[in-house]
Structure formats: C-alpha cells, structure tokens
Amino acid sequence: MKLYDLTHRLNNESPVYPGISSPQFTATATIEKNGYRETHFRFHSHLGTHIDAPAHMLKDGLFLNEMNIDSFLGQALIISVSSDVQIIGKDILVNYKESISKTDFVLFKTGWSRYWGEEEYFGRFPVLNSEATEYLLSFKLKGIGFDVISVDPMESNDYKNHYSIFEKGLIIIENLVFPESLKEATGEFSCFPLKYEKADGSPVRAIFRVD
Template sequence: MFNHTNVIDLTHTITNGMPVYPGTSAPRIAQSSTVSQNGFAEKELTLCSHVGTHMDAPAHIINNAETLDALPTATFIGSACLLDVSSASAISLDILKKHERTIAQCDFVIFASGHEKYWGTETYFSPFPVLDKEAATWLTTQKLKGVGIDAISFDTMDASELFIHTILLSHGLVLIENLTNLASITESMFTFAALPLKIHESDGAPVRAIAILP
C-alpha cells in the first residue's frame, strides 16, 4: 500500500526565479485565467526542457540518439540504490566497486552529493562530486536504466565538454539531475520513478521523481 510515509517526493517545485543551469532561460509562469474572472484557473508556462528536477535523454548530447518520447515507459521506473558521495571530491571506480553487488541488483543508481542543501543559493553552482571517466564507463557495463544526482549536472561546471554526459548517454542511459530530499530515503534499496513530460522529440523534460520505500 502506498501512503505518505513510504512515497517520498524527490522533486524541486518549478517556480519563477528558480535556479537554472547558466545560459538556460529561467521558467516563466503566468496566471492567464482565474476562477473569479474567467470561471476557471489556468497558467501559461514557458520553460526549457532541462529546468528543475529533469531527465536527460540520449538525444541531449548524442546526435540522432533516442528522445524521451521514443523510450519505453518502463525506462522511467525500477529498482534503485542510494550512494552517499557527499564526502568525496570525485566519484571514482573504487567507490562504486564497494557497492558492486548492490548496483548489480539496480535499474538506477542515485548519488547523494549533499549539494541539494544549497538549492536557491550561488553555492549550488560551486564544485560538487561527479563521476570520473573510469567510473562512468564502468556504470555503462552494468544493467542500468539510468543514474540520478542531487546536483545540477553530471559534469563539472567548468567542463569545456560534457564528457561524463557523453559516456553515459551514448550507452542509452537516462540522467536525472537536480533531485532533492534524498536524506528522507531510509532504505538501501527502493523503487524509483521519474516520469518525464511526453514532449515530441524531447532531448529532456521535467520529471516528477519519487522514491517508494518497501
């Protein structure tokens, strides 16, 4: 049975003025109709495909790769494990190997960098742990659907090229960025779901990400 104690929301609310990746346009939310004036309420939304808690499709980086709307719906839900990497400067293969047996049982690996606590501040764009190339390459050899993190990117903010994105996405994984509330996950294994908006030929899309605890 699902209830408020075992279903955990891992999603930032989309708002005007929310943090976005440098160079990305911020969302604009306007009240276009109201119940008092029009008899119904409706909002007009203007937003890029990679704002807030969102998913990257392979097509985000890889030319002619799959878009989110082309992927099977089962891609977006599965078993997951949470790895605390908040004390690491980088997520190395040695760190992943310590959890190899657990990862082998997972569809998703979720990394808790601890950076979510800086959401809404400039510090959110400061250095956070990311996978190194060896670790990212090893993850592509596992039977994963995707990986997630509570930071704004899988590459460093000063990266001239998105090498880690390229490694992961070129092997068909989906990436979930800007997760939040990971500290509320109290189980080593859980069900993870991140359902993207079904946008035609979408390179990415906002998701409502949740953890369902046993």
C-alpha cells in the same frame, strides 16, 4: 508502503543552468475574474528535477518519447556520498558491486541540494571521474541520477560523462532532492517525462517507493 518525493518545486525562481532563460509561470485565469484557474508555462526542457535523453547530445540518440515507458521505472540504489568529496571514484563504487548488479538506477545522494537557489549550487559539486563512470556502465542500468545540476563539472567543455552515459542508451537524472526522512537505500524509482515530440529532456516528478 512509503513514497518519497525526490523533486524540486518549480516556480519563477527555479535555478537554471547559466545562460538559460529563467522559467515563467503566469496566471492566465483566476477564480475571481474567470471562475477558474489556469497557468501559462514557459521554460526550458531541462528545468528543475529533470531527465536528459541520449538525443540531448547525440545526433542519432533516442528522444524520450522514443524510449520504452519502462525506461523510466525500476529498482534503484541510493549511494550516499559526502558533499566534501568532489570526485566520486571507482574505489567508492566497488563497495556496492553486488547491489549495483541488481538494480536499474543508481542515484547519488550528496546533500548538494541544500544549495538549491544559491550561487553555491553551481560551484564544485561532486562528480564521477571517467573511471567511475565506465565502471557503472559495465552494469545493465537504465539511468544514473544526481542531486546536482550536472553529471559533468561546471567548467567542462567536452561533457565526457554525458557522452559516455548517452552512448550506452541510458538516461541521466539531474537536480534530485532527497528528503531527510528518507533513510532507505533501495526501492522502486520512477521519473516519467512529459510526452512531447522530439523530447531531448523533460522535467519529471521523481518518486522513490519503499515497500
């Protein structure tokens, strides 16, 4: 069995969506002063590698804490797409039709995470067009994930992909990172959120397991 961590490390320099306040990780106790360590967290619910709940944008959408626990665990298919491809179209996805039909999560590996912490991370990263999104939603999935900051382009004002996915009751996983050592395309994926009340989103420890 192999376990791969698909999660970005969190700290005070973790990039956030433009307009969102930066995270704060503050040591409130130290071994030298208190005999133990403790850290105070202050951050947005969509920090780092995280999942979006339908309630993130839908008035009557489910919060993460209302969803069944198995919503965050299942078989996953990793689809590799070049970061030079700005639009992920249906023509790319139809080649994976049989594999998508057997999986719970589709995760897109574009390599864009190499820009994590840089201005370019908020540039023209690969995104699904509406036709590709609708094609994915024709399958029985639990969630769709990306190694970019958003499922919609930065310039989007209508967030069509977000709404389409949420209206089907799926979660969105953003800011994944795929280790270079990960060569397998199928395995078990987990992304369990913090269980807080009215959870519209949550940082997660995203793990990919290959037997």
